[in-house]
Amino acid sequence: MKHTIVAWMEDKPGVLNRVASLFRRRNFNIESLTVGHSEAPGISRMTFVVEGDERQIQQVQAQLFKLINVTAVQDVTHMPSVERELALIKVNATGADRSEIIQLVDIYRASIVDVEVDSLIIQIGGPTDRIESLTNLLRNFGIREMVRTGSVAMVRGNGFTPVEGHNGVSETRVAQGARHLTPPKINLPYRPFPQKEKKTWPTSTTTRTLISTY
Amino acid sequence: MSERKNGAQIVWESLLAEGVEVVFGIPGGATLPIYDALAKHEYALRHVLATHEQGASHMADGYARATGRVGVCLATSGPGATNLTTGLANAHMDSSPVVAITGQVPTTLLGRDGFQEADVHGVTMPITKHNYLVTDIHELPHVLREAFYIAHTGRPGPVLVDICKDVQQAEIEFKIPDSADLDLPGYHPVLIAADPDAIGQAANLINNAGQPVIVAGQGVLIAQAEAELCQLAEKANIPVITTLLGVGAIPQTDPLSIGMGGMHGEAYTNNAMMESDVLVVIGARLDDRLTGVFGTFASKAQIIHIDLDPAEVGKNLATDIPLIGDALLTLRALLPLVEPNEHPAWLGQIAEWRTDTDFRDVLAQETEELVPPFIIRQLWHLTDEGNCIVVTDVGQHQMWEAQYFLHTKRRSLFTSGGLGTMGFGLPAAIGVQVGRPEEPVWLVAGDGGFQMTMAELSTVVKEELPIKIALINNRHLGMVRQWQTIFYNKRYSGTPLFNPDFVKLADAYGMPGLAVRHKEEVEGAIRQAQAHEGPFLIEFQVDPFADVYPMVAPGKSNADMIRRPVPVEPLEEEG
Numbered sequence: 001m002k003h004t005i006v007a008w009m010e011d012k013p014g015v016l017n018r019v020a021s022l023f024r025r026r027n028f029n030i031e032s033l034t035v036g037h038s039e040a041p042g043i044s045r046m047t048f049v050v051e052g053d054e055r056q057i058q059q060v061q062a063q064l065f066k067l068i069n070v071t072a073v074q075d076v077t078h079m080p081s082v083e084r085e086l087a088l089i090k091v092n093a094t095g096a097d098r099s100e101i102i103q104l105v106d107i108y109r110a111s112i113v114d115v116e117v118d119s120l121i122i123q124i125g126g127p128t129d130r131i132e133s134l135t136n137l138l139r140n141f142g143i144r145e146m147v148r149t150g151s152v153a154m155v156r157g158n159g160f161t162p163v164e165g166h167n168g169v170s171e172t173r174v175a176q177g178a179r180h181l182t183p184p185k186i187n188l189p190y191r192p193f194p195q196k197e198k199k200t201w202p203t204s205t206t207t208r209t210l211i212s213t214y
Numbered sequence: 215m216s217e218r219k220n221g222a223q224i225v226w227e228s229l230l231a232e233g234v235e236v237v238f239g240i241p242g243g244a245t246l247p248i249y250d251a252l253a254k255h256e257y258a259l260r261h262v263l264a265t266h267e268q269g270a271s272h273m274a275d276g277y278a279r280a281t282g283r284v285g286v287c288l289a290t291s292g293p294g295a296t297n298l299t300t301g302l303a304n305a306h307m308d309s310s311p312v313v314a315i316t317g318q319v320p321t322t323l324l325g326r327d328g329f330q331e332a333d334v335h336g337v338t339m340p341i342t343k344h345n346y347l348v349t350d351i352h353e354l355p356h357v358l359r360e361a362f363y364i365a366h367t368g369r370p371g372p373v374l375v376d377i378c379k380d381v382q383q384a385e386i387e388f389k390i391p392d393s394a395d396l397d398l399p400g401y402h403p404v405l406i407a408a409d410p411d412a413i414g415q416a417a418n419l420i421n422n423a424g425q426p427v428i429v430a431g432q433g434v435l436i437a438q439a440e441a442e443l444c445q446l447a448e449k450a451n452i453p454v455i456t457t458l459l460g461v462g463a464i465p466q467t468d469p470l471s472i473g474m475g476g477m478h479g480e481a482y483t484n485n486a487m488m489e490s491d492v493l494v495v496i497g498a499r500l501d502d503r504l505t506g507v508f509g510t511f512a513s514k515a516q517i518i519h520i521d522l523d524p525a526e527v528g529k530n531l532a533t534d535i536p537l538i539g540d541a542l543l544t545l546r547a548l549l550p551l552v553e554p555n556e557h558p559a560w561l562g563q564i565a566e567w568r569t570d571t572d573f574r575d576v577l578a579q580e581t582e583e584l585v586p587p588f589i590i591r592q593l594w595h596l597t598d599e600g601n602c603i604v605v606t607d608v609g610q611h612q613m614w615e616a617q618y619f620l621h622t623k624r625r626s627l628f629t630s631g632g633l634g635t636m637g638f639g640l641p642a643a644i645g646v647q648v649g650r651p652e653e654p655v656w657l658v659a660g661d662g663g664f665q666m667t668m669a670e671l672s673t674v675v676k677e678e679l680p681i682k683i684a685l686i687n688n689r690h691l692g693m694v695r696q697w698q699t700i701f702y703n704k705r706y707s708g709t710p711l712f713n714p715d716f717v718k719l720a721d722a723y724g725m726p727g728l729a730v731r732h733k734e735e736v737e738g739a740i741r742q743a744q745a746h747e748g749p750f751l752i753e754f755q756v757d758p759f760a761d762v763y764p765m766v767a768p769g770k771s772n773a774d775m776i777r778r779p780v781p782v783e784p785l786e787e788e789g
Contacts, residue, residue: 010400013347014335021340043399055528062525068344068364071400 002031003050003057003077004153010069011037011044018067019046028052028060032085032150043071047152049128076153083153086125088113089135092142093120101141108134119144216389221351221382222251225315228358229259231390234286236260236648238273242290243330244317247382262648262677265669267294269641271301272667274312275372276605276645279628284311284366285645291317292330295376296337300635302372303341307632308459309436311370313361314342320380321349334376343371351384355391360398368403369523370436407547408520408539416494416518416535417551423492425560426452429475429504432459432631433497433521437541440464440624443496446545450555453564455483457498458616459631465622467599472564476504477766478613482567484764484772488512489563496520497541500530501632510771520544574778577618584733586611586686589754590618593656593684596740600626602654605646607639607663610692613762615658637666640683644670647679654682654744661687661713671723674749682743683751685716688758696761700776710758720751727751 009015016035023030031049038045050060061073076083093101094117101120105112110124122138124131128151135146219227225248229237237259241249252261264270267289274285289298295316305312319328335347344364346357354377361373407413420426434443440463447454447470454464455475464471473483487493493515498504500519505511508530519527520537527536537544572578576587590611594600600622606612606629621627628646630638643657664685674681688695695709720727730739730752743750763778 014339017336018339025340055532058528059525062527062529066523066525068398068401 001051001053001077003052003060003075004081004083004151005048005050005057005060005064006074006076006153007046007048007064007070008038008043008072009046009067010071011042012069015044015067015069018069019064022063022067023060026059026063028056032148034150034152036152047150049151074155076155080156081153082156083127083151084125085128085131085149085151086123087131087135087146087148089122089124089138089143090114090119090145091122091138092118092144094118097141101138104134104137110134216387218385219388220247220251220385221354221377222247223255224351224354224386224388225358225377225382226251226255226257226259227388228355228390229286230257232284232358232362234259234284236262236277237286237288238262238264238270238277238645239288239315240264240267240270240290240294241288242294242317244291244319244379245288245294245315245382246317247379248288248315248317248377260648262644262673264641265672266667267297268300268637269644269667269670269673271298271312271314272304272635272638272641273645273648273670273673274314275301275305275308275310275638276628276642277649278305278310278312278370278645279308279642280603280625280646281649282625283649284313284362285649286313286315288315289317290330291319291334291376291379292332294330295334296332298374299338299341300633300637302338302374304630304633304635304638305372306341306343308630309370309432310372311366312372313365314338314372314374316374316376317382318347318376318378321378322380324349324378334374338374341372342374343369345374346376348375348377348381351381351386354381355388356396359391359393360396363396363398364401368401405522405540405543407543408537410547412535412537413544413547414551416537417548419492419516419518419535420450420452420494420548421551421553421555424557425486425490425563426450426492426494426557427486427490427515428452428454428494428496429457429487429498429500430454430460430463430496431457431498433541434460434463435497435624437497437522439496439542439545442542442545442549444468444470446494446549446552449549450552451557451561452494452555453486453561455479455487457504457631458629460498461616461627462621462624466620467622472568474616476772477506478617478762478764479772480568480571480617481764481775481777482564482571484766484775485567486564488771488773490515492516492518494518494520496545497522499526499632502530505530506766506772506774507769510773571778574780576778579781582733584731584736584754584756586614586688586754586756586760587618588733589684589686589736589756590614590658592736593658593740594619596737596744597654597656602626602656603628603646603650605629605639605643605655605657607657607659608634608636608693609660609663610688610696610760610762611658611660611686613693614686617762636660636663639663640667640670640674643681643683644673644677644679647681648677654680657681657683659683659685660692661685661689661716662691662711664716665711665713668719671720671725675724679749680747681749683720683749684740685751685753686756687713687716687753688756688760689713690758692758692760693762695758699759699761700765701767716751716753725749725751727753729753729755731755 029051035046064073113123114121270287274287278285319331365373453472475483516534518535519533524538606615639659647655691709717727739752765776
């Protein structure tokens with residue numbers, strides 16, 4: 001089934017490449033991927049629509065999570081959320097077709113953003129199925145060109161919003177949403193919450209010293 | 215306190231601040247400033263010059279595995295860096311903490327296909343834990359700090375830092391970055407035990423198990439949880455199987471140790487794994503060489519999987535109880551909840567299976583022939599029963615080593631597991647010997663893999679490393695030849711080798727060598743090598759058609775093994 005996954009990541013060179021490469025290498029099937037700024041400076045937000053069974057979706061999340069630049073991952077498929085996509089559709093519109101198309105645009109609460117003698121550009125924003133439904137109807141008139149942005153998603157109300165401030169994740173927000181950070185069967189705070197106090201970063205010599213024999 | 219330093223100086227001073235003592239590398243156009251700074255400022259580091267960058271990366275890998283510290287390798291841009299990639303992929307597969315520093319063309323030439331430019335940042339992205347391209351001198355101190363931190367924390371892995379030449383030459387006010395200034399919002403590798411509820415469930419499962427088995431991987435060694443593993447095994451009398459990289463997690467002479475499992479694991483070992491009802495997997499990836507075809511693996515077993523990396527749990531096999539956390543802390547939490555148990559019937563069953571294996575063992579048979587298992591077992595006897603470090607290459611000899619050398623010490627076998635990199639052996643042995651100079655290091659290699667990186671013999675001699683080399687020469691790419699015998703109707707396509715005279719070759723590099731053709735010469739040769747102070751090469755000329763058994767055919771279940779042939783004159787009890 002299709003899953004919608006949201007991931008937050010540092011806005012650094014190569015991050016998109018890392019994510020795309022991961023999907024290619026692990027043979028995950030992406031339906032759509034969108035990326036843009038989040039509310040936090042330096043943190044981008046990606047929304048993926050991925051096709052796969054439960055195990056694959058867990059793997060997608062765990063593997064994404066493993067990327068050093070990824071700060072949080074969440075599967076919003078089963079959460080109350082708003083999912084939207086934008087499409088621009090250039091459709092043939094001559095003679096009697098034109099008024100029929102305008103009616104459809106009204107019904108679908110889409111809008112006409114460009115008018116030519118024999119074509120119209122229609123802009124529609126909404127859930128994917130609504131865009132698909134309008135597209136199917138417009139095919140009867142002849143679609144010349146189409147572009148879609150892919151889905152973006154946001155959880156409703158007090159759901160999980162992990163990005164706050166430059167350093168990514170605020171402690172309390174993550175604590176609320178922590179169970180979504182990881183695949184459902186795996187119950188672990190593997191990526192623990194950033195500590196507020198100053199960390200001491202051990203050098204390689206101060207890790208567990210090696211004892212060479214039993 | 216800060217001083218004006220250039221990028222090259224910052225590299226060395228950062229390495230020193232991280233506690234680095236040895237760097238393996240080869241200079242080149244894009245690393246000239248770095249190498250110049252090393253000479254000019256006489257930094258207190260040992261630089262081991264390799265003959266090929268692949269060698270340098272395996273040396274760093276071997277050093278890291280042997281010491282548990284970060285191994286560092288250094289190469290120039292373009293071909294220097296692409297030569298490192300095999301070693302990086304190898305370190306990535308086997309979770310080895312390596313930091314690779316490469317030079318890159320100046321920022322002004324980036325993207326213009328300048329001389330010796332390659333997109334190293336892009337090339338190494340999927341084969342490193344993380345990587346960096348440094349185009350601004352101000353980033354350099356933080357990047358180096360982060361690189362080391364990422365390499366050796368959490369699940370260890372290689373990190374590459376690609377530094378543009380003009381960045382190496384640029385100057386800034388430098389001080390070692392304060393830890394609080396580092397900015398890794400997506401990386402918090404704190405060592406914690408798994409979820410207590412899940413640990414409780416796991417203990418419950420173990421306590422009610424009739425036929426439990428532990429599979430111990432390299433994660434046990436990395437977490438240094440060997441003692442806890444043995445305690446768990448002893449407390450509940452659970453037999454322990456190791457993976458190839460997990461060898462040494464439990465002394466292989468321990469009654470509860472039932473050897474290495476998988477494609478060339480012993481039949482009783484694989485039987486135990488396949489017939490178990492509870493399988494406790496600790497720090498192992500459950501890759502196809504261990505499990506055989508995934509669908510049939512341990513189908514009666516409930517699987518408890520302890521791993522630090524959530525992406526490993528459930529990747530290949532559905533897990534019943536995932537325990538995501540540090541192996542050491544998780545085992546410590548699990549131990550008090552596990553009840554003492556005897557499992558007499560189960561252990562008896564395994565012992566019975568074992569009789570059949572022992573009966574087929576080539577070493578139990580009277581033969582005049584110089585069989586590789588005999589060489590390996592002799593080596594084990596003559597090194598005070600395994601009181602040495604063994605590094606292997608990849609191939610038949612590697613499997614014979616794993617079967618016949620009984621490792622009783624942890625971190626005493628170093629081998630390329632996940633990637634199966636032929637050519638790993640010699641350079642890795644160099645890294646191991648540099649990291650652990652006091653201990654005897656034996657390299658067991660095949661003639662095929664040895665020749666892939668044998669140019670590093672000059673490094674062995676130059677650095678005065680007393681590595682003893684046991685070269686198992688069957689004049690073939692033996693493992694491939696074995697598969698051609700079994701699965702490709704004996705069409706030996708590309709597998710027979712033309713070999714040099716290895717003894718003369720050793721001599722040419724200025725180290726002694728000896729060729730051995732007969733069984734009775736083995737002991738003398740090994741003793742002679744041990745008595746010699748410096749490096750020594752023994753070439754064992756063996757039957758080209760000796761095969762490694764038992765074997766699980768690719769795409770087959772572990773229950774479906776090709777067994778060792780039954781001895782020619784069967785004994786009475788052979789039914």
